[in-house]
Amino acid sequence: HVNAWRMLYLNLKHFRDLTDSIWVLPFFESSVTKVMSRLLSALETRWRIQRLNIDGILDIRQLPLGHYAAVQHLSITSILVGENFGDSIAPFLRCFPELTHLTVRTSPMGPVHHQQLPLQQLPWPNLQLFDVMDMWASQEELLSFVERHFLKRLILRQITLNSGSWKSFFSRVRGLPFGPKIAFFGHGQQEFQSLLDLYLAHDDFPGPFEGVGDDIDVPLFRLSP
Numbered sequence: 001h002v003n004a005w006r007m008l009y010l011n012l013k014h015f016r017d018l019t020d021s022i023w024v025l026p027f028f029e030s031s032v033t034k035v036m037s038r039l040l041s042a043l044e045t046r047w048r049i050q051r052l053n054i055d056g057i058l059d060i061r062q063l064p065l066g067h068y069a070a071v072q073h074l075s076i077t078s079i080l081v082g083e084n085f086g087d088s089i090a091p092f093l094r095c096f097p098e099l100t101h102l103t104v105r106t107s108p109m110g111p112v113h114h115q116q117l118p119l120q121q122l123p124w125p126n127l128q129l130f131d132v133m134d135m136w137a138s139q140e141e142l143l144s145f146v147e148r149h150f151l152k153r154l155i156l157r158q159i160t161l162n163s164g165s166w167k168s169f170f171s172r173v174r175g176l177p178f179g180p181k182i183a184f185f186g187h188g189q190q191e192f193q194s195l196l197d198l199y200l201a202h203d204d205f206p207g208p209f210e211g212v213g214d215d216i217d218v219p220l221f222r223l224s225p
Helices: 002-006 012-021 033-043 083-093 139-148 166-174 189-201
Strands: 051-058 073-081 101-108 129-138 153-163 181-185
Touching: 033 051, 073 083, 129 139, 139 153, 139 166, 166 189, 181 189
Parallel strands: 051 073, 073 101, 101 129, 129 153, 153 181
Antiparallel strands: none
16 A cells, blocks of 8 residues: 555545554464463363364463374464473373374474474373474484384474484484384475485485485585574
8 A cells, every 4th residue: 555655646635544544563483371271171081082273472381281092183283391390291282192293393482402302201102293494403302202103194394403414313213113104394395305314225226415425414405594
């Protein structure tokens, strides 16, 4: 409308009427912690609820712990993580013991390298899909999680390894008898994804990595910005 007024498509009065009736507000992600604390208290008795999508900032330190066995699909778009959250995240996520699909994105409460999930404390015997975004982890933590679950699909979005290498991680995943199909989102993802699929499917494929020696383990296309 501003452009139309500048191009003389609208008269001044019409433009002023529009500015009085149209407001542009910035988008911000609000906290849903209080709402969830009320919802979770009733969730234990609602056995028909199998999908739970939590869209908003979630501070799990303020949530009651329960047993939500009916929920099989859990999606959390912004779970707060940081130095003061380590003892709270695992107990909360273990309240959903029958998960088959888990989608989680971390939101930092402090330095970004504290965007970590306690993967070593999270067992789900029926988990088939793990979709994670904005997380720091070691190669061994991530690999151990994959080895302990019979995942059909692993989706990595902007993941940073704070130790180990992607070359070593993918090499060991390729050796698993029932490895998951892996997708990722990052720079150069389309070309890297096609090469990664070939690498995981064929033992003799060299893979989408730079160099040929064992000392070169940097992915050609990084999985994080």
